[in-house]
Amino acid sequence: EAGVTQFPSHSVIEKGQTVTLRCDPISGHDNLYWYRRVMGKEIKFLLHFVKESKQDESGMPNNRFLAERTGGTYSTLKVQPAELEDSGVYFCASSQAPGSYEQYFGPGTRLTVT
Amino acid sequence: AQSVTQLGSHVSVSEGALVLLRCNYSSSVPPYLFWYVQYPNQGLQLLLKYTTGATLVKGINGFEAEFKKSETSFHLTKPSAHMSDAAEYFCAVSSGYSTLTFGKGTMLLVSP
Numbered sequence: 001e002a003g004v005t006q007f008p009s010h011s012v013i014e015k016g017q018t019v020t021l022r023c024d025p026i027s028g029h030d031n032l033y034w035y036r037r038v039m040g041k042e043i044k045f046l047l048h049f050v051k052e053s054k055q056d057e058s059g060m061p062n063n064r065f066l067a068e069r070t071g072g073t074y075s076t077l078k079v080q081p082a083e084l085e086d087s088g089v090y091f092c093a094s095s096q097a098p099g100s101y102e103q104y105f106g107p108g109t110r111l112t113v114t
Numbered sequence: 115a116q117s118v119t120q121l122g123s124h125v126s127v128s129e130g131a132l133v134l135l136r137c138n139y140s141s142s143v144p145p146y147l148f149w150y151v152q153y154p155n156q157g158l159q160l161l162l163k164y165t166t167g168a169t170l171v172k173g174i175n176g177f178e179a180e181f182k183k184s185e186t187s188f189h190l191t192k193p194s195a196h197m198s199d200a201a202e203y204f205c206a207v208s209s210g211y212s213t214l215t216f217g218k219g220t221m222l223l224v225s226p
Contacts, residue, residue, distance in 0.1 A: 004157065033213060042118075043158075043204065043216040056213065091158065103214065105150070105158035 002026065004106035006092050012112045018080040021109045025074070025094030031055075032075050033095075033103060034067060038088040046090075049075060050098065082113045116141045116207045120217035128225050133192040135220050137179075137205030140186065147188040148206040148214065149179055158204065164188065175199070200224045 005024045013019050025032045034046040046065070047057040051072035060067070064083070069075040079086050089110050093103040121136040139145055149161040162173025169181040179190045188205060202221050206214040 035214075035216075040218075042218045043206075043214075045213040045215070048213060059213075093158075102160060102163070104160075107155070107157040 004092055004094050004104050006090075006106040006109050008109060009107065010110045010112075012114065013082055014114055015084055016081045018078065019082055019111060021077045021079075021090050021111070023075045023077070023092030023094075023106060025092070026096075026104055029094035029096050029104075030072065031095045031098055031103075032069060033093040034075070034077055035091040035093065036088050037091065037108075038085070043091065046077075055098075079111075082111075084113050087111055087113045116145070116209065116215045118205050118207050118215055118217035120203075120205050120220050122220055123218065124221045124223060126223040126225065127195045129197055130194050133177075133190070133195045133199065133222065135190040135203050135205075135222065137188045137190065137217060138186055139188060139205070139207045141207055141209065143209045146208045147179070147181060148208075149173065149177070149188075149190050150204045150206060150216075151201050152204065152219075153201045161190070161203075195222075195224050197224050197226065 007022045030051050032049040035043050037043040045059040048055045049069045052069050066078045089108040091108045092106045095103045117140045119138045147164040150158040151161050162171045164171045164181045172178045177192045202219050204219045205217045208214050
């Protein structure tokens with residue numbers, strides 16, 4: 001069974017540019033989560049999809065971040081325009097059941113904004 | 115609200131020595147507790163979890179953790195460290211139907 005995959009693994013962009021991160025969850029997992037780790041800090045929750053619907057987006061930092069999950073399969077997280085403080089590692093996770101009994105994490109996308 | 119405190123951003127042990135990584139949590143409801151490990155260039159991998167029942171939880175790779183409600187702790191231990199245990203370890207808490215709240219992580223360094 002394939003795990004959670006994320007693309008790209010690394011992205012370096014300039015301040016003001018746009019970046020789109022992609023997450024492919026484990027097949028059949030209705031629940032998809034985005035988390036972010038800013039360097040030196042804890043991993044923080046961004047949002048939670050159930051199928052294509054946003055269940056909880058309380059962790060989204062501001063309106064420069066837009067997450068979508070078309071058709072309830074893969075998800076994208078767009079940052080537009082990127083700022084320096086957006087640098088960090090963005091993790092995606094998926095689970096079959098709601099909640100956090102067992103979330104499977106992807107390898108993350110390291111975003112560097114210069 | 116929930117929170118997690120991991121004591122020590124870096125812990126160094128010798129190969130064969132006891133590993134002890136500390137985690138204290140705060141939760142207004144009965145907590146679900148997790149330890150994740152991240153090896154270099156890999157995603158987070160679940161080591162073990164406590165939901166209900168037995169307070170001593172055994173995980174993969176010889177790790178275990180004990181839920182102590184009176185101390186609000188969930189420390190991770192392994193009797194004998196191996197070089198391959200070198201990684202970053204994250205403690206996390208949830209209420210079961212909420213998302214995960216993580217600690218800042220502890221980097222485990224294992225020397226020969």
